[in-house]
Amino acid sequence: MLFKKNNKKQRKVNNRIPFVGISFVGGFLFLVVFGNWIAPYDYEYWDMASMMLPPAWLDGGSMAHVLGTDALGRDVFSRLIHGSRFSLLIAVACIACYGTIGVIMGLLSGFMGGITDMVIMRLCDLWMSMPAIILAIILVSLMGPSALTVIIVVGIAGWPGYARIVRGECLSIKQNDFIRLARVAGCSNFRIMFSHVFPNIANTLIVLVTLNIGQMIILTATLSFLGLGTQPPSPDWGLMMNEGRQYINSAWWLVVFPGVAILMAVLGFNIVGDWLREILDPKQKLR
Amino acid sequence: MTENINKDLLLKIQGLKTHFFTKRGVVKAVDGIDFSIRKGEIVGLVGESGSGKSITSLSIMRLVPKPAGEIVEGKILLDNENLLEKSAEEMRQIRGNRISMILQDPMVSLNQILRVEYQIGEVFRFHKKTNGSLREKCINVLKNVKVPSPELRIRDYPFQFSGGMCQRVVIGMGIANSPELLIADEPTTALDVTIQSQILQLMKRVQQETGAAILMITHDLATVAQICSRVMVMYAGRIVEKAPVHTFYKTPAHPYSTGLIKSVPVLGKKIGRLFSIEGQPPSLLNPPAGCCFASRCNMAKEICHSEYPPEITLDENANHRVSCWLHA
Amino acid sequence: MQRYLLKRIFIGFLTMLVVITIVFFLTRVAGPADPTAILLPPDATPEDQERLRAKFGLDKPVMEQYFLYMKNALQGDFGESFRFGEPALELVLERLPATIQLAGLALFLGLSCGLFIGILSAVYRDTVLDRIGRVLALIGMAVPQFALALFLALIFGVMLEWLPISGRGGISHLILPVISMSMVGLAAYTRLSRSSMIEVLNSDYIIMARIKGVPYYRVVLVHALKNSCIPVITFIGMTFPALITGNVVIETIFSWPGVGNLVMTSIFARDYPVVQVIVLLLSFMVISINLLVDITYAYLDPRIRFE
């Protein structure tokens, strides 16, 4: 009885490619690259004659502004498209910044061991207990809000995560014979670090970066939303929502479309990241 | 049919198949095995790791790892009742009560963050056999398996026990309800050599006291020689030979069994080099047609590669059977 | 264990000293402009400004300011708010209950629902329930808190007019802020507890418990739950800073009269004494939460206790 039923049931094999995620990421990257040609208007172009227009399919909307316009008569659709580039650039800059610091710290910590290791790890602990927002607040009060501030804030806030993972990888790789051999063969520590360890952690890093882009898009948008990040007239999605917030009673589209854009982009990167982790990191070192 | 009316018969397995449906394909961990165990006997199940011994035993318990694993075919008859037709609750009442099991690694088969007393107590708590206080019963369990100062140790956590002591605790839990069948899945593999023999002695004593049948899974033929009366050899998800222990050592019939026996160092005898079986065990993912051992067998014939051999009876009372074309 | 805790408390105290020092110098020394410039009316004379600077002690050398500040701080005096002229500490403490109410509820909701869904998902792995749980968790991780807050405010506040979207009052004022603040945590805890539970459910001691004939629900609730909670508990400590960030965002959006709101207005008004107190308070909370996490951890895992 038990097995007859199960025999008939076709077992699904679970190695599907996540088309939803890939298409979101693909669409996002497409906008980043070809945005200038697609967007009907420049992101700074404003037109007082057509301000606060609703999306095209509502009463009073026009096809000239598919997703409506904001209080200055700027085209929401165009600003969203241009905003994709801002979001990705800032996110990537942040990751590049703290990724570099993190990887270097992790390599140093894992390879040198001893006091270096201890100091770096203590620093990590201290750092991780610091809310990003507090760092942002302090730095913004020093430098004033700007995209650069955001990159610096996130850049110096995020490195411990990378450092820990890279350190862990180093420690396990160090046990391998080929590293010992390289040492015997007279390679310097530095040479070993970069030519032997790096290729070994490349997969881990790819997964980590993909998963991080989503988080960074959220964090930078949050800072912009709070007025601590990029400043007008930048078409940053977080900033657009901040500006649209005042009109939430009358112009919902100013809040909803940028929000959905962030959601789709982040969702895409998260799904693709999870997928990559499954194929590149079978041992599930990252969770 | 004759076996079915045999009053001594405890467990009978017919055509059992347990498969894993994984991303890479179907792993046929157990692929059609038949055997039976009589009341109170100790039967050895040997085979190299990955041959499906553990999955066989988990299938008997109906605890095949979900969701990938599934029993797809066969019958498991305990006293002529098919365990595969039991409801989950009926099966739960059988586990730990009529059938019980010991796992390979004692250090991970106990929950490290719960007290030993609680974990032993569970054996009694969920089977309605209440007489005496729970604590006393737990202390008795430890006494029974010779754990020193049981009154104190019962308050400890498993990580405060040594590996051998943990295995004693697990054995104690296994026999606490006097099961009819005890499955011991490599109970000594994870232990030190000196402890190993102590544990084996303990199991033998326990078996004599309770009269339980034991299915002793191992890949160590010395263990089999010490305590088993019959032995079954498993290879790539199938049982290739069944024999009484003395027959098995004297006249092994399957080439794989011969290899196994030759690879055991004999005490006192000086041998130049241990025999070992060449080649890799086959993948259970895409098993070859025919006999799985054919590719490693130096006596393989043509038919060995194309067709799986039938089970052949070698003696008059059908105790020695082999699945091999050489005897057909 | 006790010695370890004492050591942790001592290190925490040192950390706070470091934080307070860094914030002091960053704001007072490297700060961009004189805070008094904002506070005075446009027609104020330089003499007025001097008087104000003297009042706040800003005319003294920096090191002297620092030592004075530290001396007072150790006695519980953190200076007066530039904006309100009230003691900064009182100003912040007044706002604290509102923040604790909001953040505490959000943490509780996220954690309890996340654990519940994650465990169900793991136990009923690969069923429809699990699929739904995973998709929801995936989406929950991808929506920024501020976007969710605005969406909810738009739907339930503006369009349906069911719930208030600003200020603090009865329970109805709590619903939207708490839900929008807890969602990220909920999603993250769901994912974590699911994967941790799956790992635990595959371990030998779970099989062993089932071999003994323990009912499955008991196996899950007694054996698996405690074990799979350990990584989740550590995760609370790790993500607490993110909770604080979320709190600032949500308080700003819903005009919640809490500390997060105060810090945003203070920073734009250059009200440094208040900012300093808040930073100190937050690092205090981070440190104590991590301590609490460690204690819970030791409670759950006897291996730590007996070390």
Ligand SMILES: Nc1ncnc2c1ncn2[C@@H]1O[C@H](COP(=O)(O)OP(=O)(O)O)[C@@H](O)[C@H]1O
């Ligand atoms: N959870 C699982 N998923 C997929 N395959 C499994 C799983 N567990 C066991 N197997 C497969 O079943 C086979 C038999 O395993 P097992 O019974 O543990 O071997 P043994 O106990 O004889 O060493 C192995 O080859 C393994 O690949």
Ligand SMILES: [Mg+2]
């Ligand atoms: Mg095994």
